[in-house]
Amino acid sequence: MPKVYARRVTVAAGSAAALVCTLVLGTQPAQAAPPTPPDTATARTYLAQLTEQAEGTLDGYSRGKFPHWSDQGNNCNTREVVLKRDGENVQTDGKCAATSGTWKSAYDDGVWTKASDVDIDHVVPLAEAWRSGARQWTTARREQLANDLTHSQLIAVTDNVNQAKGDKDPAKWLPPKTSYHCTYARMWVSVKHVYGLTADKTEKAALKKILDRC
Structure with a gap:
Protein backbone atom coordinates (compact mmCIF):
# COMPACT_ATOMS: atom_id res chain seq x y z
CA MET A 1 0.00 0.00 0.00
CA PRO A 2 1.30 3.52 -0.76
CA LYS A 3 1.80 5.88 2.12
CA VAL A 4 -1.14 8.24 2.59
CA TYR A 5 -1.22 11.50 4.48
CA ALA A 6 -3.33 14.64 4.48
CA ARG A 7 -2.44 18.31 4.56
CA ARG A 8 -4.47 21.50 4.46
CA VAL A 9 -4.15 23.57 1.32
CA THR A 10 -5.51 27.10 0.93
CA VAL A 11 -7.09 27.62 -2.46
CA ALA A 12 -6.98 31.26 -3.51
CA ALA A 13 -9.50 31.20 -6.34
CA GLY A 14 -12.87 32.93 -6.26
CA SER A 15 -14.76 32.04 -3.12
CA ALA A 16 -13.09 28.65 -2.66
CA ALA A 17 -12.36 27.98 1.00
CA ALA A 18 -9.42 26.13 2.45
CA LEU A 19 -9.80 22.43 1.88
CA VAL A 20 -8.12 19.23 2.95
CA CYS A 21 -6.46 17.19 0.22
CA THR A 22 -5.41 13.61 0.70
CA LEU A 23 -2.09 13.13 -1.04
CA VAL A 24 -0.96 9.69 -2.05
CA LEU A 25 2.75 9.01 -2.35
CA GLY A 26 4.43 6.35 -4.42
CA THR A 27 1.70 6.15 -7.07
CA GLN A 28 0.57 7.97 -10.18
CA PRO A 29 -3.22 8.26 -9.80
CA ALA A 30 -5.45 8.51 -12.83
CA GLN A 31 -6.16 12.01 -14.08
CA ALA A 32 -9.84 12.73 -14.50
CA ALA A 33 -10.45 12.17 -18.18
CA PRO A 34 -13.70 13.19 -19.82
CA PRO A 35 -13.85 12.94 -23.62
CA THR A 36 -11.21 15.23 -25.15
CA PRO A 37 -12.73 18.58 -26.15
CA PRO A 38 -12.02 20.19 -29.54
CA ASP A 39 -8.60 21.80 -30.00
CA THR A 40 -8.03 25.47 -29.27
CA ALA A 41 -8.54 26.69 -32.84
CA THR A 42 -11.85 24.87 -33.08
CA ALA A 43 -12.90 26.14 -29.67
CA ARG A 44 -12.22 29.72 -30.80
CA THR A 45 -14.44 29.13 -33.84
CA TYR A 46 -17.20 27.63 -31.70
CA LEU A 47 -16.96 30.52 -29.23
CA ALA A 48 -17.43 33.06 -32.02
CA GLN A 49 -20.51 31.13 -33.13
CA LEU A 50 -22.19 31.15 -29.72
CA THR A 51 -25.15 33.52 -29.62
CA GLU A 52 -24.32 36.40 -27.30
CA GLN A 53 -27.27 37.04 -25.04
CA ALA A 54 -27.83 38.21 -21.49
CA GLU A 55 -28.52 35.39 -19.08
CA GLY A 56 -32.14 34.57 -18.51
CA THR A 57 -33.94 34.19 -15.21
CA LEU A 58 -33.70 31.25 -12.83
CA ASP A 59 -37.47 31.37 -12.35
CA GLY A 60 -38.84 27.85 -12.42
CA TYR A 61 -35.43 26.20 -12.14
CA SER A 62 -34.75 23.10 -10.09
CA ARG A 63 -32.13 20.39 -10.43
CA GLY A 64 -35.01 17.95 -10.65
CA LYS A 65 -35.78 19.32 -14.11
CA PHE A 66 -32.43 17.86 -15.22
CA PRO A 67 -32.89 14.21 -14.19
CA HIS A 68 -29.63 12.62 -13.03
CA TRP A 69 -27.91 10.32 -12.39
CA SER A 70 -29.56 8.19 -15.06
CA ASP A 71 -29.32 4.43 -15.49
CA GLN A 72 -26.43 3.48 -17.78
CA GLY A 73 -27.01 -0.28 -17.72
CA ASN A 74 -25.21 -3.07 -15.85
CA ASN A 75 -26.56 -1.74 -12.52
CA CYS A 76 -24.61 1.52 -13.06
CA ASN A 77 -25.79 5.12 -13.07
CA THR A 78 -23.96 8.06 -14.64
CA ARG A 79 -22.07 9.07 -11.49
CA GLU A 80 -20.77 5.54 -11.03
CA VAL A 81 -19.65 5.34 -14.66
CA VAL A 82 -17.68 8.59 -14.33
CA LEU A 83 -16.09 7.47 -11.05
CA LYS A 84 -14.87 4.30 -12.76
CA ARG A 85 -13.71 6.19 -15.85
CA ASP A 86 -11.79 8.87 -13.97
CA GLY A 87 -10.39 6.73 -11.17
CA GLU A 88 -7.66 4.14 -10.77
CA ASN A 89 -8.03 0.74 -9.12
CA VAL A 90 -11.68 1.46 -8.43
CA GLN A 91 -13.32 -1.20 -6.30
CA THR A 92 -17.09 -1.59 -6.16
CA ASP A 93 -19.68 -3.10 -3.85
CA GLY A 94 -20.21 -6.03 -6.21
CA LYS A 95 -22.75 -4.11 -8.24
CA CYS A 96 -21.44 -0.76 -9.43
CA ALA A 97 -21.11 1.69 -6.53
CA ALA A 98 -17.47 2.64 -5.92
CA THR A 99 -16.20 1.76 -2.46
CA SER A 100 -12.54 2.70 -2.95
CA GLY A 101 -10.01 3.81 -5.52
CA THR A 102 -7.79 6.77 -6.32
CA TRP A 103 -9.04 9.93 -8.01
CA LYS A 104 -6.91 12.90 -9.05
CA SER A 105 -8.89 16.10 -9.52
CA ALA A 106 -7.86 17.99 -12.66
CA TYR A 107 -9.16 21.23 -11.16
CA ASP A 108 -6.73 21.36 -8.22
CA ASP A 109 -4.51 18.24 -8.29
CA GLY A 110 -6.19 16.98 -5.12
CA VAL A 111 -5.92 13.20 -4.77
CA TRP A 112 -8.64 11.23 -3.03
CA VAL A 124 -21.60 23.79 -17.72
CA PRO A 125 -23.65 23.88 -14.52
CA LEU A 126 -27.31 22.96 -14.76
CA ALA A 127 -28.46 26.37 -13.48
CA GLU A 128 -26.18 28.05 -16.03
CA ALA A 129 -27.68 25.91 -18.77
CA TRP A 130 -31.18 26.88 -17.62
CA ARG A 131 -30.33 30.57 -17.88
CA SER A 132 -28.68 30.00 -21.26
CA GLY A 133 -31.56 28.32 -23.04
CA ALA A 134 -32.32 24.99 -21.38
CA ARG A 135 -35.42 26.48 -19.77
CA GLN A 136 -37.11 26.01 -23.15
CA TRP A 137 -36.01 22.40 -23.59
CA THR A 138 -37.89 19.19 -23.02
CA THR A 139 -37.08 17.23 -19.87
CA ALA A 140 -35.50 14.54 -22.07
CA ARG A 141 -33.09 17.08 -23.57
CA ARG A 142 -32.15 18.38 -20.12
CA GLU A 143 -31.57 14.82 -18.94
CA GLN A 144 -29.23 14.30 -21.90
CA LEU A 145 -27.10 17.28 -20.86
CA ALA A 146 -27.05 16.24 -17.21
CA ASN A 147 -25.80 12.74 -18.05
CA ASP A 148 -23.68 13.38 -21.15
CA LEU A 149 -20.82 10.88 -21.32
CA THR A 150 -20.09 11.62 -24.98
CA HIS A 151 -18.91 15.23 -24.63
CA SER A 152 -16.69 16.94 -22.05
CA GLN A 153 -19.53 17.80 -19.67
CA LEU A 154 -18.83 15.50 -16.71
CA ILE A 155 -15.62 15.20 -14.68
CA ALA A 156 -14.70 13.80 -11.26
CA VAL A 157 -13.22 16.56 -9.06
CA THR A 158 -12.63 17.54 -5.45
CA ASP A 159 -16.01 18.08 -3.80
CA ASN A 160 -15.05 21.34 -2.03
CA VAL A 161 -13.78 22.85 -5.28
CA ASN A 162 -16.94 21.88 -7.12
CA GLN A 163 -19.04 23.43 -4.37
CA ALA A 164 -17.02 26.65 -4.60
CA LYS A 165 -17.72 26.76 -8.32
CA GLY A 166 -21.46 26.45 -7.85
CA ASP A 167 -23.23 27.69 -10.97
CA LYS A 168 -20.62 30.30 -11.91
CA ASP A 169 -19.45 30.78 -15.49
CA PRO A 170 -15.76 31.30 -16.45
CA ALA A 171 -16.03 35.07 -15.98
CA LYS A 172 -16.63 34.41 -12.27
CA TRP A 173 -14.82 31.14 -11.58
CA LEU A 174 -11.98 29.08 -13.01
CA PRO A 175 -10.25 25.96 -11.66
CA PRO A 176 -7.58 26.74 -9.04
CA LYS A 177 -5.05 24.93 -11.25
CA THR A 178 -4.19 27.64 -13.79
CA SER A 179 -2.58 25.21 -16.24
CA TYR A 180 -6.00 23.60 -16.68
CA HIS A 181 -7.73 26.83 -17.76
CA CYS A 182 -7.24 26.20 -21.49
CA THR A 183 -8.71 22.72 -21.28
CA TYR A 184 -11.57 23.95 -19.11
CA ALA A 185 -12.41 26.74 -21.57
CA ARG A 186 -12.36 24.27 -24.48
CA MET A 187 -14.66 21.95 -22.56
CA TRP A 188 -17.09 24.74 -21.68
CA VAL A 189 -17.27 26.13 -25.21
CA SER A 190 -17.68 22.66 -26.70
CA VAL A 191 -20.66 21.82 -24.51
CA LYS A 192 -22.37 25.15 -25.14
CA HIS A 193 -21.79 24.72 -28.87
CA VAL A 194 -23.14 21.16 -28.99
CA TYR A 195 -26.30 22.11 -27.11
CA GLY A 196 -26.88 25.48 -28.76
CA LEU A 197 -26.69 27.38 -25.46
CA THR A 198 -26.12 31.12 -25.37
CA ALA A 199 -23.30 33.03 -23.63
CA ASP A 200 -23.41 36.49 -22.11
CA LYS A 201 -20.96 39.26 -22.96
CA THR A 202 -18.64 38.90 -19.97
CA GLU A 203 -18.61 35.10 -20.30
CA LYS A 204 -17.59 35.28 -23.96
CA ALA A 205 -14.92 37.87 -23.19
CA ALA A 206 -13.45 35.73 -20.41
CA LEU A 207 -13.38 32.65 -22.62
CA LYS A 208 -11.81 34.56 -25.50
CA LYS A 209 -9.09 35.87 -23.20
CA ILE A 210 -8.25 32.36 -22.05
CA LEU A 211 -8.30 30.79 -25.51
CA ASP A 212 -6.19 33.58 -26.98
CA ARG A 213 -3.44 32.66 -24.51
CA CYS A 214 -3.52 28.94 -25.24
Whole structure:
Protein backbone atom coordinates (compact mmCIF):
# COMPACT_ATOMS: atom_id res chain seq x y z
CA MET A 1 0.00 0.00 0.00
CA PRO A 2 1.30 3.52 -0.76
CA LYS A 3 1.80 5.88 2.12
CA VAL A 4 -1.14 8.24 2.59
CA TYR A 5 -1.22 11.50 4.48
CA ALA A 6 -3.33 14.64 4.48
CA ARG A 7 -2.44 18.31 4.56
CA ARG A 8 -4.47 21.50 4.46
CA VAL A 9 -4.15 23.57 1.32
CA THR A 10 -5.51 27.10 0.93
CA VAL A 11 -7.09 27.62 -2.46
CA ALA A 12 -6.98 31.26 -3.51
CA ALA A 13 -9.50 31.20 -6.34
CA GLY A 14 -12.87 32.93 -6.26
CA SER A 15 -14.76 32.04 -3.12
CA ALA A 16 -13.09 28.65 -2.66
CA ALA A 17 -12.36 27.98 1.00
CA ALA A 18 -9.42 26.13 2.45
CA LEU A 19 -9.80 22.43 1.88
CA VAL A 20 -8.12 19.23 2.95
CA CYS A 21 -6.46 17.19 0.22
CA THR A 22 -5.41 13.61 0.70
CA LEU A 23 -2.09 13.13 -1.04
CA VAL A 24 -0.96 9.69 -2.05
CA LEU A 25 2.75 9.01 -2.35
CA GLY A 26 4.43 6.35 -4.42
CA THR A 27 1.70 6.15 -7.07
CA GLN A 28 0.57 7.97 -10.18
CA PRO A 29 -3.22 8.26 -9.80
CA ALA A 30 -5.45 8.51 -12.83
CA GLN A 31 -6.16 12.01 -14.08
CA ALA A 32 -9.84 12.73 -14.50
CA ALA A 33 -10.45 12.17 -18.18
CA PRO A 34 -13.70 13.19 -19.82
CA PRO A 35 -13.85 12.94 -23.62
CA THR A 36 -11.21 15.23 -25.15
CA PRO A 37 -12.73 18.58 -26.15
CA PRO A 38 -12.02 20.19 -29.54
CA ASP A 39 -8.60 21.80 -30.00
CA THR A 40 -8.03 25.47 -29.27
CA ALA A 41 -8.54 26.69 -32.84
CA THR A 42 -11.85 24.87 -33.08
CA ALA A 43 -12.90 26.14 -29.67
CA ARG A 44 -12.22 29.72 -30.80
CA THR A 45 -14.44 29.13 -33.84
CA TYR A 46 -17.20 27.63 -31.70
CA LEU A 47 -16.96 30.52 -29.23
CA ALA A 48 -17.43 33.06 -32.02
CA GLN A 49 -20.51 31.13 -33.13
CA LEU A 50 -22.19 31.15 -29.72
CA THR A 51 -25.15 33.52 -29.62
CA GLU A 52 -24.32 36.40 -27.30
CA GLN A 53 -27.27 37.04 -25.04
CA ALA A 54 -27.83 38.21 -21.49
CA GLU A 55 -28.52 35.39 -19.08
CA GLY A 56 -32.14 34.57 -18.51
CA THR A 57 -33.94 34.19 -15.21
CA LEU A 58 -33.70 31.25 -12.83
CA ASP A 59 -37.47 31.37 -12.35
CA GLY A 60 -38.84 27.85 -12.42
CA TYR A 61 -35.43 26.20 -12.14
CA SER A 62 -34.75 23.10 -10.09
CA ARG A 63 -32.13 20.39 -10.43
CA GLY A 64 -35.01 17.95 -10.65
CA LYS A 65 -35.78 19.32 -14.11
CA PHE A 66 -32.43 17.86 -15.22
CA PRO A 67 -32.89 14.21 -14.19
CA HIS A 68 -29.63 12.62 -13.03
CA TRP A 69 -27.91 10.32 -12.39
CA SER A 70 -29.56 8.19 -15.06
CA ASP A 71 -29.32 4.43 -15.49
CA GLN A 72 -26.43 3.48 -17.78
CA GLY A 73 -27.01 -0.28 -17.72
CA ASN A 74 -25.21 -3.07 -15.85
CA ASN A 75 -26.56 -1.74 -12.52
CA CYS A 76 -24.61 1.52 -13.06
CA ASN A 77 -25.79 5.12 -13.07
CA THR A 78 -23.96 8.06 -14.64
CA ARG A 79 -22.07 9.07 -11.49
CA GLU A 80 -20.77 5.54 -11.03
CA VAL A 81 -19.65 5.34 -14.66
CA VAL A 82 -17.68 8.59 -14.33
CA LEU A 83 -16.09 7.47 -11.05
CA LYS A 84 -14.87 4.30 -12.76
CA ARG A 85 -13.71 6.19 -15.85
CA ASP A 86 -11.79 8.87 -13.97
CA GLY A 87 -10.39 6.73 -11.17
CA GLU A 88 -7.66 4.14 -10.77
CA ASN A 89 -8.03 0.74 -9.12
CA VAL A 90 -11.68 1.46 -8.43
CA GLN A 91 -13.32 -1.20 -6.30
CA THR A 92 -17.09 -1.59 -6.16
CA ASP A 93 -19.68 -3.10 -3.85
CA GLY A 94 -20.21 -6.03 -6.21
CA LYS A 95 -22.75 -4.11 -8.24
CA CYS A 96 -21.44 -0.76 -9.43
CA ALA A 97 -21.11 1.69 -6.53
CA ALA A 98 -17.47 2.64 -5.92
CA THR A 99 -16.20 1.76 -2.46
CA SER A 100 -12.54 2.70 -2.95
CA GLY A 101 -10.01 3.81 -5.52
CA THR A 102 -7.79 6.77 -6.32
CA TRP A 103 -9.04 9.93 -8.01
CA LYS A 104 -6.91 12.90 -9.05
CA SER A 105 -8.89 16.10 -9.52
CA ALA A 106 -7.86 17.99 -12.66
CA TYR A 107 -9.16 21.23 -11.16
CA ASP A 108 -6.73 21.36 -8.22
CA ASP A 109 -4.51 18.24 -8.29
CA GLY A 110 -6.19 16.98 -5.12
CA VAL A 111 -5.92 13.20 -4.77
CA TRP A 112 -8.64 11.23 -3.03
CA THR A 113 -9.19 7.63 -2.04
CA LYS A 114 -12.84 7.84 -0.94
CA ALA A 115 -15.60 8.23 -3.51
CA SER A 116 -17.47 10.42 -1.03
CA ASP A 117 -14.70 13.05 -1.36
CA VAL A 118 -15.31 13.29 -5.10
CA ASP A 119 -18.04 15.19 -6.92
CA ILE A 120 -19.04 14.74 -10.54
CA ASP A 121 -18.99 18.28 -11.90
CA HIS A 122 -21.26 19.43 -14.68
CA VAL A 123 -18.74 21.57 -16.55
CA VAL A 124 -21.60 23.79 -17.72
CA PRO A 125 -23.65 23.88 -14.52
CA LEU A 126 -27.31 22.96 -14.76
CA ALA A 127 -28.46 26.37 -13.48
CA GLU A 128 -26.18 28.05 -16.03
CA ALA A 129 -27.68 25.91 -18.77
CA TRP A 130 -31.18 26.88 -17.62
CA ARG A 131 -30.33 30.57 -17.88
CA SER A 132 -28.68 30.00 -21.26
CA GLY A 133 -31.56 28.32 -23.04
CA ALA A 134 -32.32 24.99 -21.38
CA ARG A 135 -35.42 26.48 -19.77
CA GLN A 136 -37.11 26.01 -23.15
CA TRP A 137 -36.01 22.40 -23.59
CA THR A 138 -37.89 19.19 -23.02
CA THR A 139 -37.08 17.23 -19.87
CA ALA A 140 -35.50 14.54 -22.07
CA ARG A 141 -33.09 17.08 -23.57
CA ARG A 142 -32.15 18.38 -20.12
CA GLU A 143 -31.57 14.82 -18.94
CA GLN A 144 -29.23 14.30 -21.90
CA LEU A 145 -27.10 17.28 -20.86
CA ALA A 146 -27.05 16.24 -17.21
CA ASN A 147 -25.80 12.74 -18.05
CA ASP A 148 -23.68 13.38 -21.15
CA LEU A 149 -20.82 10.88 -21.32
CA THR A 150 -20.09 11.62 -24.98
CA HIS A 151 -18.91 15.23 -24.63
CA SER A 152 -16.69 16.94 -22.05
CA GLN A 153 -19.53 17.80 -19.67
CA LEU A 154 -18.83 15.50 -16.71
CA ILE A 155 -15.62 15.20 -14.68
CA ALA A 156 -14.70 13.80 -11.26
CA VAL A 157 -13.22 16.56 -9.06
CA THR A 158 -12.63 17.54 -5.45
CA ASP A 159 -16.01 18.08 -3.80
CA ASN A 160 -15.05 21.34 -2.03
CA VAL A 161 -13.78 22.85 -5.28
CA ASN A 162 -16.94 21.88 -7.12
CA GLN A 163 -19.04 23.43 -4.37
CA ALA A 164 -17.02 26.65 -4.60
CA LYS A 165 -17.72 26.76 -8.32
CA GLY A 166 -21.46 26.45 -7.85
CA ASP A 167 -23.23 27.69 -10.97
CA LYS A 168 -20.62 30.30 -11.91
CA ASP A 169 -19.45 30.78 -15.49
CA PRO A 170 -15.76 31.30 -16.45
CA ALA A 171 -16.03 35.07 -15.98
CA LYS A 172 -16.63 34.41 -12.27
CA TRP A 173 -14.82 31.14 -11.58
CA LEU A 174 -11.98 29.08 -13.01
CA PRO A 175 -10.25 25.96 -11.66
CA PRO A 176 -7.58 26.74 -9.04
CA LYS A 177 -5.05 24.93 -11.25
CA THR A 178 -4.19 27.64 -13.79
CA SER A 179 -2.58 25.21 -16.24
CA TYR A 180 -6.00 23.60 -16.68
CA HIS A 181 -7.73 26.83 -17.76
CA CYS A 182 -7.24 26.20 -21.49
CA THR A 183 -8.71 22.72 -21.28
CA TYR A 184 -11.57 23.95 -19.11
CA ALA A 185 -12.41 26.74 -21.57
CA ARG A 186 -12.36 24.27 -24.48
CA MET A 187 -14.66 21.95 -22.56
CA TRP A 188 -17.09 24.74 -21.68
CA VAL A 189 -17.27 26.13 -25.21
CA SER A 190 -17.68 22.66 -26.70
CA VAL A 191 -20.66 21.82 -24.51
CA LYS A 192 -22.37 25.15 -25.14
CA HIS A 193 -21.79 24.72 -28.87
CA VAL A 194 -23.14 21.16 -28.99
CA TYR A 195 -26.30 22.11 -27.11
CA GLY A 196 -26.88 25.48 -28.76
CA LEU A 197 -26.69 27.38 -25.46
CA THR A 198 -26.12 31.12 -25.37
CA ALA A 199 -23.30 33.03 -23.63
CA ASP A 200 -23.41 36.49 -22.11
CA LYS A 201 -20.96 39.26 -22.96
CA THR A 202 -18.64 38.90 -19.97
CA GLU A 203 -18.61 35.10 -20.30
CA LYS A 204 -17.59 35.28 -23.96
CA ALA A 205 -14.92 37.87 -23.19
CA ALA A 206 -13.45 35.73 -20.41
CA LEU A 207 -13.38 32.65 -22.62
CA LYS A 208 -11.81 34.56 -25.50
CA LYS A 209 -9.09 35.87 -23.20
CA ILE A 210 -8.25 32.36 -22.05
CA LEU A 211 -8.30 30.79 -25.51
CA ASP A 212 -6.19 33.58 -26.98
CA ARG A 213 -3.44 32.66 -24.51
CA CYS A 214 -3.52 28.94 -25.24
